[in-house]
Amino acid sequence: MTQSLTLHKDLRQNHRKLTRARQAVLAIVTDAQRHLTPAEIYRKAKIKYPHLGLTTVYRTLDLLAELGYIQRVHAVEGCHSYAPTAQTHGHHLVCATCGRAEEFTDCDLESLIQSLQVRTGFEINVHMLELMGRCPDCRAPARARKRKTPRGKA
Amino acid sequence: MTQSLTLHKDLRQNHRKLTRARQAVLAIVTDAQRHLTPAEIYRKAKIKYPHLGLTTVYRTLDLLAELGYIQRVHAVEGCHSYAPTAQTHGHHLVCATCGRAEEFTDCDLESLIQSLQVRTGFEINVHMLELMGRCPDCRAPARARKRKTPRGKA
DNA sequence: GCGTAATTGAAAATCATTTTCATTTAGAAA
DNA sequence: TTTCTAAATGAAAATGATTTTCAATTACGC
Ligand SMILES: [Mn+2]
Ligand SMILES: [Mn+2]
Ligand SMILES: [Zn+2]
Ligand SMILES: [Zn+2]
Numbered sequence A, B: 001m002t003q004s005l006t007l008h009k010d011l012r013q014n015h016r017k018l019t020r021a022r023q024a025v026l027a028i029v030t031d032a033q034r035h036l037t038p039a040e041i042y043r044k045a046k047i048k049y050p051h052l053g054l055t056t057v058y059r060t061l062d063l064l065a066e067l068g069y070i071q072r073v074h075a076v077e078g079c080h081s082y083a084p085t086a087q088t089h090g091h092h093l094v095c096a097t098c099g100r101a102e103e104f105t106d107c108d109l110e111s112l113i114q115s116l117q118v119r120t121g122f123e124i125n126v127h128m129l130e131l132m133g134r135c136p137d138c139r140a141p142a143r144a145r146k147r148k149t150p151r152g153k154a
Numbered sequence C: 001g002c003g004t005a006a007t008t009g010a011a012a013a014t015c016a017t018t019t020t021c022a023t024t025t026a027g028a029a030a
Numbered sequence D: 001t002t003t004c005t006a007a008a009t010g011a012a013a014a015t016g017a018t019t020t021t022c023a024a025t026t027a028c029g030c
Helices: A003-013 A020-031 A038-048 A054-067 A110-120 A136-148 B003-013 B020-031 B038-048 B054-067 B110-120 B136-144
Strands: A070-073 A081-084 A091-095 A101-104 A123-134 B070-073 B081-084 B091-095 B101-104 B123-134
Touching: A003 A020, A003 A054, A020 A038, A020 A054, A020 A070, A020 A081, A038 A054, A054 A070, A070 A091, A081 A101, A101 B110, A110 A123, A110 B101, B003 B020, B003 B054, B020 B038, B020 B054, B020 B070, B020 B081, B038 B054, B054 B070, B070 B091, B081 B101, B110 B123
Parallel strands: A091 A123, B091 B123
Antiparallel strands: A070 A081, A091 A101, A123 B123, B070 B081, B091 B101
């Protein structure tokens, strides 16, 4: 079943409608190879559906995240970009240089969470894990350049 | 050595000054039992040092985070609160109800990171991990009441 | 097709953060 | 001490992101 059809079903269950705006926004985030900010999503989706408004993009991102079709991405600098959800319970590995986001699902925090629950008395029910670094593409040129670059401060 | 003295030394090394504003902001974040937003920090610090300006709070939070005295906290809903740093490389366990933040240091992500590096070709150099739930104090009254809302998944 | 609740987009409002700039201050040097 | 100056400050304005409002439009169950 196509993603759009699944979405249609999910929406119907909540008395909500499948609109052109929603389809456009979902398509942009889903097809992106990187996490995108609301403004970026607006710009791209507007090409496919020029009537679209920014307000609707914000509302749609909230909705799609609630339904689990996309995920909010937090980074050390800069919050609230969005990336597609491949599976439930995914985390992101984000390239700090180009923004490319890779999803992974084997976060394996169970034993850490279990021991922290015991130690602190907290009940832990949500976790946020994000890894940042440089993707293979962005590493290559940097490695080549590194040799030539004279010493200096950042 | 007191924290304020350590800070004085750190600042001096960078040709920076220990000001009343900086002392006030650091004291508020350090003594807090919960993570605080810039606006909250401003309100509280202004009581101790009424001349303080909000602009300075923002600048000071950046500075103290850079120096490692405090840490930015991201949460699923709401970003950019600040909590004190107990040790370097700490993570936070935050109570979703009252905001109380517990720091922990044994995140133990090395093997996950190592295997992801191999699998994806990314070079991973930063990670963000935050756990959310309910602290012992906030659990007690909730447990007494009948729970109607199922907990969400991470 | 009709009726209606849900959705939309433009504009305005709100809220968080940053920039600007004239003034003040910390602290090193005299 | 007093002097000197780079660093820091705070008020106000500017910027940017997000939310609210509201009249008009649209999806879709009937
Ligand atoms: Mn996980
Ligand atoms: Mn964040
Ligand atoms: Zn990259
Ligand atoms: Zn609590």
